[in-house]
């Protein structure tokens with residue numbers, strides 16, 4: 160039996176959810192380009208994949224830097240020959256700068272950074288990869304948003320706006336590229352641990368937060384041929400948090 164080669168490119172793959180996605184897609188038999196602003200962390204994940212018998216290579220790619228995104232994408236295509244799956248995972252709030260605050264206390268510099276990271280970061284990588292997918296009439300793009308897009312999160316007005324944009328851009332792009340056999344879907348996690356340790360979270364129906372591997376399982380499904388007829392959908396994965404209080 161001939162197993163078809165599939166190549167996945169992950170942004171922010173060096174840690175947390177992106178690391179779990181990289182490991183999961185490699186375990187599913189895909190060749191994985193692990194990109195991250197930290198080459199050191201990307202390479203650590205690559206080592207984990209290679210140790211498990213998979214195929215992967217690490218790249219330094221800051222999604223805030225257009226030239227770097229274009230250069231890395233070209234290098235991945237040269238190294239692997241194709242990109243079948245793009246996971247736009249790199250992102251985050253002003254918490255990454257230790258600058259979370261009420262919107263009244265923030266600055267344009269901070270919110271512009273958050274919008275650039277989440278919105279333009281996703282647009283940049285998608286744009287750099289898309290024409291190759293269109294030319295081959297195949298591809299799956301999976302964008303990591305957040306439940307902030309759906310219900311908002313205090314002290315993260317900019318992040319909520321940015322993740323809302325990630326959800327809506329996924330739907331619009333799905334319409335454009337569907338005729339080329341490309342699907343575009345979105346995943347909106349609730350609170351996910353940085354590690355695989357799960358902590359109690361009373362705000363959810365399940366009473367706990369999620370693990371990166373649980374988000375990675377959903378990515379693996381959407382990246383597989385099992386999900387060929389699914390496009391333009393935003394999947395919430397939050398243990399029931401956005402259902403709100405459990406009633407009287």
Ligand SMILES: NC(=O)c1ccc[n+]([C@@H]2O[C@H](COP(=O)([O-])OP(=O)(O)OC[C@H]3O[C@@H](n4cnc5c(N)ncnc54)[C@H](O)[C@@H]3O)[C@@H](O)[C@H]2O)c1
Nearest residue numbers: 171173174175176196221222248249250251305348350351
């Ligand atoms: N953890 C959660 O609770 C949660 C909830 C909802 C959504 N998300 C989203 O999931 C994604 C991953 O979150 P996480 O919790 O694993 O984050 P994390 O901060 O643990 O890891 C993010 C990774 O992205 C990399 N990164 C940061 N800035 C980058 C840049 N400019 N270019 C390239 N790489 C960059 C980091 O080096 C790191 O490896 C983000 O988009 C985040 O907004 C996370």
